[in-house]
Amino acid sequence: MEVCEKCGLPKDLCVCEEIVKELQRVKVTTTRRRFGKLMTVIEGINAKDIDLWALSKELKTRCACGGTVKDGRIELQGDQTEKVKKVLQEMGYTVEE
Numbered sequence: 439m440e441v442c443e444k445c446g447l448p449k450d451l452c453v454c455e456e457i458v459k460e461l462q463r464v465k466v467t468t469t470r471r472r473f474g475k476l477m478t479v480i481e482g483i484n485a486k487d488i489d490l491w492a493l494s495k496e497l498k499t500r501c502a503c504g505g506t507v508k509d510g511r512i513e514l515q516g517d518q519t520e521k522v523k524k525v526l527q528e529m530g531y532t533v534e535e
Contacts, residue, residue: 459488459530466522466533478505478519480512480526482534500525 442452464482471477480497483490494512498505501521505514514522523533 456530460532462488462531464526464531464533466519466526468517468519475515476517478514478517478522480514480522481510483510483512483531485510496529497522497525 440449441447442449442454444454445452445457447453462483464480467479467481468476469479483493490507490510490512494505494507494514497512497514497518501514501516501518503515503518505512507513526533
């Protein structure tokens with residue numbers, strides 16, 4: 439049985455990622471890109487603690503849009519702010535207004 443180095447619990451009962459999610463302050467904004475296209479930007483997630491690629495894949499699937507991970511932030515195509523806030527809160531993140 440493997441034991442987590444941080445919390446001391448077995449790997450299948452580890453709560454480290456849940457604690458990290460609650461402590462991070464996620465900021466969801468929109469910016470205008472080339473040719474007037476809107477892009478939703480998710481910032482404030484520590485890439486060392488959370489797998490940004492897996493999170494971006496989940497967000498892209500739930501929002502039915504394209505996107506990428508750049509410079510430690512997730513960028514989604516279109517104005518997805520309300521959907522992203524709802525999904526992140528369901529996942530246990532603290533979203534700033």
